[in-house]
Amino acid sequence: MRFAILFPGQGSQCVGMGADLFDARPDLLGDAADEILGWSLRDVCLKGPEDVLTRTDRAQAALFALGYAAWAELSTCLDITPVAAAGHSLGEYAALTAAGVFDYRTALRLVSIRGAAMAAAADREPSGMAALIGVDEEEADAISAGRRADGGRMWVANINAPGQIVVAGGRADIDWIVARGRDLGVRRVIPLNVAGAFHSPFMATAASEVATALRDIAVGPFSFPVYANVTGRPYPEGQVADLLERQIVEPVRFAEALVNMNVDAFVHVGPGDVTAGMARKTVKDAAVMVAGDTTSLAAIAERLNEER
Incomplete structure (x- = not known):
């Protein structure tokens, strides 16, 4: 084996x-x-x-x-x-x-x-991470890029499994994706209990x-x-x-x-x-x-x- x-x-x-x-x-x-x-x-x-x-x-x-x-x-x-x-x-x-x-x-x-x-x-500054359920890396990357284009700071941080992507960003960016996720095609957004925006x-x-x-x-x-x-x-x-x-x-x-x-x-x-x-x-x-x-x-x- x-x-x-x-x-x-x-x-x-x-x-x-x-x-x-x-x-x-x-x-x-x-x-x-x-x-x-x-x-x-x-x-x-x-x-x-x-x-x-x-x-x-x-x-x-x-x-x-x-x-x-x-x-x-x-x-x-x-x-x-x-x-x-x-x-x-x-x-x-x-x-x-x-x-x-x-x-x-x-x-x-x-x-x-x-x-x-x-x-x-x-x-050094408030930041965090959130799991995006139901989107692939390309979709999560596009969402993150759009947020950055509007002055935010959010990036794809983990590609864990099909349909399970984690993003990292400032506290305002995580609040934004939690509020807007469904409108952007994310089935579910789960804020993670972590200290900061790791892998970003x-x-x-x-x-x-x-x-x-x-x-x-x-x-x-x-x-x-x-x-x-x-x-x-x-x-x-x-x-x-x-x-x-x-x-x-x-x-x-x-x-x-x-x-x-x-x-x-x-x-x-x-x-x-x-x-x-x-x-x-x-x-x-x-x-x-x-x-x-x-x-x-x-x-x-x-x-x-x-x-x-």
Whole structure:
């Protein structure tokens, strides 16, 4: 069975997540992680409170650490290797680390810098995101371009699945699309509970900070292909830093990545099941599995080993 692993991004966090992984992988989730982050990963994940865990700087680090720890557990049980990997937004760092491009400690430091930089960018002015249901990328792009032509600031930010596009913009732009969406042919507009306009020019200062952090970091060879958010295709050699910088201000082309992988099965690795839902909607004939705790990880490893 040709399978790909998928890692979730910000929004998949919940208080209580990863309890069994903290017990199984103290080497990844214990004191060493806390030393890098400057706060207790275990306490924030297991005790919250929710308003602390959902902060961009906390949520990104927590989701990365738990996603990678879940992969570390799964990989020890596998007799086969994935043929591809991808992560949604923040999840791309877990995918790259799983593929051996970064070591875990280096990636956790990078994610900590990224989360803090994106939080600071979001704090500079009110902005947000909204999901547009029932339109394709071309239609969403035309709506966004029309808004910009009228003096607004709105861009396509995520292409998640057929008929599921996310836009990012200023607070007034999000209010505008919520009010006008139906008149513009959008079946439904869902404002998202996020801190800012991620994957848009609103994040330019964060992209610059991440680029600086990446400048002196060693990059290892890929043990399997990772599909980049920016292109929806495998990372070319020598472009890790460039694509990660661009990812912060450009759209996440997740649906394209899912199609281009050409696999029989997808395994969502880490908290929640968001990427599993995207895979089901995008590649309807593929098997989709969710590996979020040690019990499901062991069962999925057994299935993949049997069907190789």
